[in-house]
Amino acid sequence: MTDSLLDDPPTPCCCHVTLERPGHAVVLEVNGIVDGTAAGVLLPACDEAVRNAGRSRGRLVLDLSGVERIAPTGVAGLVSVLARARTHGHTVVACGLSEHSRRVFAATRLSDYVELHPHRAAALAKRAPRRTRRTRLS
Numbered sequence: 046m047t048d049s050l051l052d053d054p055p056t057p058c059c060c061h062v063t064l065e066r067p068g069h070a071v072v073l074e075v076n077g078i079v080d081g082t083a084a085g086v087l088l089p090a091c092d093e094a095v096r097n098a099g100r101s102r103g104r105l106v107l108d109l110s111g112v113e114r115i116a117p118t119g120v121a122g123l124v125s126v127l128a129r130a131r132t133h134g135h136t137v138v139a140c141g142l143s144e145h146s147r148r149v150f151a152a153t154r155l156s157d158y159v160e161l162h163p164h165r166a167a168a169l170a171k172r173a174p175r176r177t178r179r180t181r182l183s
Contacts, residue, residue: 060119062090066097070104070169071135073126076111081118084125091126095133105130106168107159110141115149127158136160140168 060083063074071094075087094105107126115123130137140162142150150156162168 060086062086064090064093064097067169070106071098072106072108072165072169074108074111078114078116079112079119079122080116081121083119084122087122087126088129091129095130095135098133098135103135104168105135105137106165107137107139108141108165108168109139109143109146110164112141112143112146115146120149120153120155123155127155138162138168140165 060075060077060079062076065072065074073087073090073094075083079087091105098105105126107123127137137158138160139150141164142161147156147161150159150161160168
């Protein structure tokens with residue numbers, strides 16, 4: 046029997062998030078299985094990351110190197126984090142994705158909206174682009 050990319054895991058699971066602030070970025074280190082309950086952990090962590098960033102609109106790094114699996118119900122939590130961070134002007138990048146996580150990001154088109162890096166150092170190396178202030182002339 047083959048394991049489908051979008052099957053929920055057969056046993057209950059949990060997700061843990063650690064917040065770090067190395068320099069110009071905020072890192073959410075995600076561990077465990079990202080399932081339907083993950084939004085309850087990811088969104089408060091995202092809110093805390095946005096508060097820690099203050100007025101600086103920087104880079105929010107999702108370090109997914111500790112993620113065992115992303116269940117279909119967990120994708121909604123990741124999308125919510127992306128939307129909330131972008132609403133506050135942050136660029137969201139992800140790093141450390143397993144092959145399974147990469148396939149989920151591709152299948153759900155999350156990879157169209159989140160820059161992917163092989164590891165945390167690469168995700169932190171490039172600063173978020175400065176936003177250009179536009180002035181209406183007419």
